Ligand code: KG4
């Protein structure tokens with residue numbers, strides 16, 4: 296008879312998705328429930344923290360109940376509770392964290408706090424359980440753009456990060472100015488499909504420089520001037536061309552740096568994670584650069600690229616098995632850094 300699988304309940308409320316998932320043995324998704332608040336925030340053009348927190352309060356327990364039902368499990372079947380405790384919006388994080396603590400306390404089960412960025416990396420373990428370090432990982436989403444060297448699971452060396460806007464944030468902000476709904480990444484990427492990526496020569500911040508850091512604020516300012524100038528002159532912007540060129544300016548830099556980082560570290564595996572890794576152009580470009588160099592590229596399926604709790608459960612399982620757990624004093628840390636986290640700060 297097979298041993299009973301180890302069930303982890305993952306909870307994620309760091310931004311605008313209330314999510315809960317049950318994952319068996321860290322790699323098998325039994326349920327993955329996501330209640331998106333996108334509609335609620337769309338008319339504001341971005342996430343409103345107070346509204347997000349209030350909505351999480353309403354939704355968190357129904358979502359957890361649904362995740363258990365979908366998994367065919369009850370609270371008593373759970374072995375571990377894993378929850379995002381940073382980075383993210385303080386009010387939003389606290390809702391998931393308090394729910395997780397309450398469940399773990401009542402069930403007398405262990406609690407593991409997970410760094411959201413690390414969760415994104417573990418999304419790859421759900422689709423590629425065979426993935427082994429060492430690898431270089433790009434995690435790019437609405438709140439972060441980090442280039443990491445992962446020599447072994449749980450150890451991270453920050454090679455570079457954005458010095459200003461996150462890649463997803465750049466997509467979202469420019470989409471908003473164009474009057475496209477939030478989140479902007481998928482909108483711009485859809486428009487870009489029929490555009491010419493060479494049409495507009497957008498600037499590439501920090502490209503070609505001797506750093507693995509990123510900068511997207513110059514690109515954003517250039518795009519804003521471009522849009523405003525066109526509007527003042529009464530010109531119509533060719534949206535597909537604009538979107539394709541804008542997207543290419545981001546993809547070009549991300550793909551180039553992740554591959555150069557892999558070469559710098561002498562590794563043959565590159566991992567993409569975070570909402571921006573859903574971008575097809577980014578996937579294509581990284582694959583194209585990697586293939587002649589014999590570098591393998593990993594990215595999660597689309598539904599695991601953006602925020603979800605299955606990735607938090609997976610990260611929780613592996614961290615717990617590596618000896619990590621947290622006490623009831625675990626607090627939300629809005630600006631939690633992966634490196635500090637790994638040093639136990
Ligand atoms: O990981 P995620 O769901 O939330 C954060 O942790 O921020 O990422 C959301 C971000 C948004 O900025 C969204 O515009 C971006 O990921 N995104 C994309 C695509 N899908 C989502 N950006 C570019 N292309 C996409 N297809």
Ligand code: ZN
Nearest residue numbers: 436570601602
């Ligand atoms: Zn995220």
